[in-house]
Amino acid sequence: MPRLLHLADLHLGWRPRDLDDARANSRRARRDALLEHAVDTALAEHVDAVVIAGDLFETFDPDGALVERTLLQLERLRDAGVHVVGVPGNHDELTYPTSVYRSLVERWPGLLVTSPTPTKVGTLDVHGEPLHVYGLAYVGGVTDVRTATRDLPAPAGDGTHIFVAHGTLMAPGVSSAASERSLPLDRDALAAAGYDYVALGHVHAPAIHRLGATLAVYPGCVGGKGLDDLGSRHWTIVDLERGSADVREVAAPVQPLRHVTLDVTAMAGRQAIDDAIASLADEAALVRVRLVGALPTTLDLAALTERARGDFFHLEIRDETTAVSEALLDAWAAVPTVRGSFVRRMRRRLDTAADDAERARITRALLHGIDALQERV
CATH class of the missing domain: 1.10.287 (Helix Hairpins)
Structure with missing residues (x-):
């Protein structure tokens, strides 16, 4: 029974633009460290393969030092006997001549999907049993997104069969995505193909879709990129058997991102509102507080935010109250x-x-x- 760690959308190298330099650099460093935590989890969970379904990097041309640190972590897996399977995404796209994956083809410590059309990428040996890997990587001007995932290679042979891609699983009756770089994926074709597991990336919210007898899974962006992208906060572990997949979550050490709604109607004055926000204090967390309800006067939102800002890594307050004069x-x-x-x-x-x-x-x-x-x- 192969066990996988399914990753996607780590976006290593991403740096927020709405924070001061010190906090932005801290956020980037903490998120970039998630790959090391993922490798630690893979080893602790005794997985047989780590599948990275796109957007490992924030850009197709990340800085060299980040690439080398990333390779060191992936090599830890290889050296421990863990297979590594990767596919480019739409941020770290293969299309560009300077794409990081073009330079990593010879150095990638495992299977790297580079075919612009669906193909069988290779077969891995897992405890003497074959794990067959299929997939495609979007390449602009080469991949025909209208038909790319309608004609899929059929699973053949003993063992288990997985399909890997970075794209958008289309809703029933919908055939095209908003952008071809989002790679529309035909759910009917994936269901008909009969893979044991479909490992997807691109959608940042975790989701599990049943396509016939097959599970198609988005693990989500484990460490969210901001208060509009909270992240999944967990790693996705998959135990495979022929014809079935069992998916479970393992908590990931991510920086807290939270949404909180406070009804201020019953609060007696400014101090009570200050105290309510102070009760949420967390110097490690990025927090959005939504104030609702009715008040006898308008709020000075800038002053309220300034008074509370020091209790949080980042604080955003939205005033949705009604001022009743x-x-x-x-x-x-x-x-x-x-x-x-x-x-x-x-x-x-x-x-x-x-x-x-x-x-x-x-x-x-x-x-x-x-x-x-x-x-x-």
Whole structure:
């Protein structure tokens, strides 16, 4: 039973543009170290092969020092008897004359998919049993994306059979991707081919698709590239048998990226909002806080962010609150609507409140009610 570590979209060498130099360099170094962690995981999990389904690098022409560090890690696998299978992606594309993979053909410590059309790449020996590898690499001007994955080599012979590609698995009834560099993959053809496993890259969100009896898997971008790309946060381990594949996750040591929503309606003033954000503090994390609800005044978002910034590696605050001023309440109260009736009733309760504590409770109830009614008017 072959065991695989399925990787894709590591994007080694990527550097964020929205951070200062020190933090951007720190982010890059931490993400670039993920390959070493992946190799450590492969060895600890006793995998037989590591399959890298494209975009190992952020660019087709990464700096030489990064390439050498990458090769050292891949050679650790080879030296431990672990097979290495790779295919170029759309960031580190094979198309260009200076593509890193053109210079690595002779140095790649395993099987490297370079054929612009689907083909059998080779056969690996796994404990005396054959593991057959098929795939293709998109090459601009050569790969005909209209037909590239409609005519696939049929699995033949004993052992297990995997197909490797970096592209977009098309939805049923859809035949073309937004860009040919995204390499549209025909799901019906892949299902009909009958591979034991289809190892894909390109889609950063992890996903498992069943194509007939075959699993087609995107492991995702393990270490997300930002707050709009949170990453999978796990490695994908696959145990293969003829006709079946078992997929499981192993946690990866990635830098935390988080989305948090805070309803500030019941919060009494600026300090309460500051305290709520401070409770999320994590100097290692990149965090996006979305503020929702209703407030009696507008927020000074820049000042709020500045006060909290030091508690995070990176902090982004989005203000989606509704500012409910007295003038706005007057306007709503004057209109014969559900909201207007609610405002008039709550104002009468405010007028008869026994003390400040009761007035504060009624005010919070008013704001909660306004927030709940926002989508109904």
